[in-house]
Amino acid sequence: MQDFTASELNTYLQNNQPLLLDVREQWEWNNCHIEGARLLPMGQIAANIGSLDKEQEIVIICHHGIRSMQVAHYFDSIGFKSVINLRGGIDAWARQVDISIATY
Secondary structure: OEEEOHHHHHHHHOOOOOEEEEOOOHHHHHHOOOOOOEEOOHHHHHHHHHHOOOOOOEEEEOOOOHHHHHHHHHHHHOOOOOEEEEOOHHHHHHHHOOOOOOOO
């Protein structure tokens, strides 16, 4: 598992196209999200794990990086090949990369 800051991820995304997996709740997603991300709330991951490709590179996103770190560790433990946690979450992204995104 890798752990990227918002700035590191922004640079990385210029040359790579991983799945951006947002594990927040629907109401959080409705407030703000990164363009192109897919919503799959943390509580629904186990029921939907089959919809994810273990070979695909995945960036996990939450509000501050705590839930995403837990999901990233889980994905590592069940054999996902390339998992990246967004350290600081969407909050860091909104403050450091895309200030047009609302914070909450």
